[in-house]
Amino acid sequence: MSERYVMAIDQGTTSSRAILFDHNGRLVALAQREHRQFFPRPGWVEHDAAEIWHNVCRAITQAMAQAGISPGQVASLGIANQRETTVLWDRATGQPVGHAVVWQDTRTDELVRELGGSVGPDRFREACGLPLATYFAGPRIRWLLDGTPGLRERAERGEVLFGTMETWLIWNLTGGVPEGLHVTDVTNASRTMLMNIATLAWDPALCSAIGVPTSMLPEIRPSSRVFGHARVMLPGVAIGAALGDQQAALFGQTCFDPGEAKCTYGTGSFLVLNTGAELARSTHGLLSTVGYQIEDEPVVYALEGSIAVTGSLVQWFRDGLGLIQTAPEIETLARTVEDNGGCYIVPAFSGLFAPHWHSEARGIIVGLTSFITKGHLARAVLEATAWQTREVVDAMNADSGVALATLKVDGGMTADHLLMQLVADVLDVPVVRPMMAETVSLGAAYAAGLAVGFWSDLDELRRKWHRASQWLPTMNPGRRATEYDNWQRAVERTFGWIRSPAPGSEHLR
Amino acid sequence: MPGPVQSIERAAAILRVLASGRLGLVEVANSLGLAKATTHGILRTLQGVGFVEQDRATGKYQLGAALLHLGSSYLDANELRSRAINWADSLAARSGEAVHIGRILGTEVLIVHHVFRPDDTLQALEIGALLPAHASALGKVLLAFDAGAAEATLAAPLISFTRRTIVSARAMTRELTQVRERGWASETGEMVVDQASVAAPIRGHGGLVVGAIGVTGPAERIGDDLHGSSRAALVALVRDVARAVSRDLGGSRG
Ligand SMILES: Nc1ncnc2c1ncn2[C@@H]1O[C@H](COP(=O)(O)OP(=O)(O)OP(=O)(O)O)[C@@H](O)[C@H]1O
Ligand SMILES: [Mg+2]
Numbered sequence: 001m002s003e004r005y006v007m008a009i010d011q012g013t014t015s016s017r018a019i020l021f022d023h024n025g026r027l028v029a030l031a032q033r034e035h036r037q038f039f040p041r042p043g044w045v046e047h048d049a050a051e052i053w054h055n056v057c058r059a060i061t062q063a064m065a066q067a068g069i070s071p072g073q074v075a076s077l078g079i080a081n082q083r084e085t086t087v088l089w090d091r092a093t094g095q096p097v098g099h100a101v102v103w104q105d106t107r108t109d110e111l112v113r114e115l116g117g118s119v120g121p122d123r124f125r126e127a128c129g130l131p132l133a134t135y136f137a138g139p140r141i142r143w144l145l146d147g148t149p150g151l152r153e154r155a156e157r158g159e160v161l162f163g164t165m166e167t168w169l170i171w172n173l174t175g176g177v178p179e180g181l182h183v184t185d186v187t188n189a190s191r192t193m194l195m196n197i198a199t200l201a202w203d204p205a206l207c208s209a210i211g212v213p214t215s216m217l218p219e220i221r222p223s224s225r226v227f228g229h230a231r232v233m234l235p236g237v238a239i240g241a242a243l244g245d246q247q248a249a250l251f252g253q254t255c256f257d258p259g260e261a262k263c264t265y266g267t268g269s270f271l272v273l274n275t276g277a278e279l280a281r282s283t284h285g286l287l288s289t290v291g292y293q294i295e296d297e298p299v300v301y302a303l304e305g306s307i308a309v310t311g312s313l314v315q316w317f318r319d320g321l322g323l324i325q326t327a328p329e330i331e332t333l334a335r336t337v338e339d340n341g342g343c344y345i346v347p348a349f350s351g352l353f354a355p356h357w358h359s360e361a362r363g364i365i366v367g368l369t370s371f372i373t374k375g376h377l378a379r380a381v382l383e384a385t386a387w388q389t390r391e392v393v394d395a396m397n398a399d400s401g402v403a404l405a406t407l408k409v410d411g412g413m414t415a416d417h418l419l420m421q422l423v424a425d426v427l428d429v430p431v432v433r434p435m436m437a438e439t440v441s442l443g444a445a446y447a448a449g450l451a452v453g454f455w456s457d458l459d460e461l462r463r464k465w466h467r468a469s470q471w472l473p474t475m476n477p478g479r480r481a482t483e484y485d486n487w488q489r490a491v492e493r494t495f496g497w498i499r500s501p502a503p504g505s506e507h508l509r
Numbered sequence: 510m511p512g513p514v515q516s517i518e519r520a521a522a523i524l525r526v527l528a529s530g531r532l533g534l535v536e537v538a539n540s541l542g543l544a545k546a547t548t549h550g551i552l553r554t555l556q557g558v559g560f561v562e563q564d565r566a567t568g569k570y571q572l573g574a575a576l577l578h579l580g581s582s583y584l585d586a587n588e589l590r591s592r593a594i595n596w597a598d599s600l601a602a603r604s605g606e607a608v609h610i611g612r613i614l615g616t617e618v619l620i621v622h623h624v625f626r627p628d629d630t631l632q633a634l635e636i637g638a639l640l641p642a643h644a645s646a647l648g649k650v651l652l653a654f655d656a657g658a659a660e661a662t663l664a665a666p667l668i669s670f671t672r673r674t675i676v677s678a679r680a681m682t683r684e685l686t687q688v689r690e691r692g693w694a695s696e697t698g699e700m701v702v703d704q705a706s707v708a709a710p711i712r713g714h715g716g717l718v719v720g721a722i723g724v725t726g727p728a729e730r731i732g733d734d735l736h737g738s739s740r741a742a743l744v745a746l747v748r749d750v751a752r753a754v755s756r757d758l759g760g761s762r763g
Binding site: 024025026027028030325326327328329331332412414415416417435436437438466467468469470471 | 585587588592596599601625636
């Protein structure tokens with residue numbers, strides 16, 4: 001009897017990973033490939049969807065070779081993906097139409113302002129749970145259709161398809177041209193502004209108001225249920241789950257009960273709170289979103305505090321400024337000083353997301369004096385992540401009326417020991433990391449395994465959660481209060497920087 | 510004694526040529542009278558280990574940052590933690606024991622990463638703590654592959670923590686030879702009574718040992734007295750994970 005495994009694909013913003021897990025939920029093989037980031041204009045971020053598909057294939061092959069197993073030993077495949085990143089492709093050739101437009105891209109800046117009209121950013125909040133912002137996929141589709149002559153007509157005829165990354169991957173895995181499956185899951189659909197958050201179906205009123213033909217949209221399915229079977233790469237293997245990466249992390253952290261929350265620290269960072277079968281609406285700048293749906297059970301809703309720039313600030317420090325060689329060196333550099341020396345960095349590179357939602361904000365460094373060294377800047381980079389976490393946790397506490405008692409964390413930045421201590425310090429609660437930092441992949445695997453009976457139920461999964469580390473707060477309350485005040489004053493200084501119209505949106509007029 | 514290795518001589522010559530400034534492939538090849546393909550192969554290899562860098566815009570080569578840092582340890586401790594975190598978790602999950610990653614600091618072991626024993630009991634994070642090198646499995650691995658550190662450690666009297674601590678320099682030298690030969694180290698009750706640990710080396714580019722990873726726990730679950738087969742399984746697990754981390758760091762030899 002050969003052992004069986006579940007494979008997870010984590011198609012992220014910077015890289016794609018393929019990970020194999022055994023029945024105990026333990027990692028047995030991991031392969032990862034980075035893809036290129038295109039920055040054609042200020043505020044624009046693009047990916048090549050064909051490159052991503054190619055990388056996913058190579059990661060799958062590599063992980064299978066590492067573990068030395070055959071497709072027959074893969075019980076199920078789960079996909080987690082960077083959310084909101086928008087791919088259009090030609091149904092007949094399988095070729096992407098231009099580059100994919102990434103979730104951090106701000107080109108729809110002017111468009112979302114126009115769409116808000118006299119009502120403003122909350123025009124569609126009741127229907128889709130989201131404020132109008134450059135973050136979401138729907139306006140991006142509209143922008144792409146507007147920008148290329150004839151594209152809208154082709155989309156209306158069903159010749160051009162839309163998908164976020166999981167849709168694109170499933171279409172390719174199930175054979176692509178001519179009849180790959182064109183499907184999405186309910187968590188990814190909840191990030192388009194096109195799905196009605198109460199009915200969980202494409203909302204014709206939203207689609208027509210935003211200007212997206214429904215003929216190009218994938219079918220919405222539960223997150224955990226067999227979507228179909230792969231025909232290439234892993235022929236015959238069930239595709240058992242797909243969900244947005246942040247929702248996958250919620251699942252991987254086994255936050256199955258209302259009131260349970262996690263924060264994932266990667267390119268951006270995302271605090272997600274399970275609110276159960278009830279759709280909770282935020283009055284403090286959080287998003288209403290879908291957490292997951294298992295088979296035909298009622299969906300589990302969630303509140304989300306999205307922070308656009310955390311790990312990517314470290315990457316900018318490395319690649320843009322060249323002050324470090326690798327991301328983890330930020331910690332080494334930050335430890336060369338005692339504190340931030342009075343310097344604060346607010347990384348509003350894509351405007352500010354939760355809880356502020358200021359698209360027109362741009363980043364600043366304040367408090368510069370000749371005393372400041374690159375060590376202080378490194379420290380300010382890490383502190384920016386900690387304080388942004390504090391802001392979304394405060395919003396969540398205010399919305400739920402219950403104060404968070406501990407924060408469950410995961411993601412690549414949790415390897416940063418100094419950062420995790422800072423997060424505990426500014427939140428004044430313990431921070432815990434589970435045994436598996438690749439919680440996004442673990443969640444996709446769990447949901448996929450559940451769909452084929454590889455695991456029996458949520459309790460079985462919950463029992464696999466174990467604490468790997470814990471950081472306890474040590475900052476004195478006076479210092480915490482002063483620093484938070486400084487941070488908030490710095491944030492206010494980013495507001496209102498971009499005056500409309502935004503650069504790069506000329507073609508809209 | 511074999512003669513000088515030609516490709517190493519050529520690599521050294523290339524580094525000398527590049528010390529004069531940025532040069533293109535053809536310029537490097539011409540100034541040494543080497544074939545372009547040969548020169549390219551050597552440059553790529555030197556680039557792989559960080560001794561040479563290529564300017565993205567112009568394609569020209571220059572000396573790499575790694576050369577400047579040759580004297581200091583070349584893999585940042587925080588990077589080691591980042592790169593090893595998944596496999597360290599996997600080791601803790603599979604062994605059921607606490608996992609530590611360490612590197613040498615003088616004659617002690619600096620803990621750069623710690624994963625709790627997966628039983629959800631209260632445990633304190635030990636990152637930043639120092640362990641005596643001669644009384645820990647991590648330390649024995651690090652000393653076995655670092656002649657300088659071993660010499661410094663053996664130059665001073667070895668402190669005794671328990672009855673089982675190895676305090677004789679000669680016995681320690683024998684122990685380190687054995688660690689080098691079999692590729693892993695262990696310690697049973699040598700630092701703390703009834704506690705034990707097993708560790709293996711993490712290797713970077715070219716096989717250089719950049720750290721050690723190991724499990725620590727009660728002697729009855731981990732120590733020398735454990736039954737042959739379960740002990741062998743534990744050692745194999747530790748070595749497998751050390752190899753997986755090494756592979757990711759580009760030092761594929763176990
Ligand atoms: N030790 C560290 N300290 C600070 N930041 C780090 C550290 N290690 C990694 N990072 C940052 O974390 C991010 C990588 O984490 P992770 O791989 O979880 O990201 P991700 O968001 O999942 O990637 P993707 O966007 O591809 O999904 C990078 O932005 C990197 O700069
Ligand atoms: Mg990710």
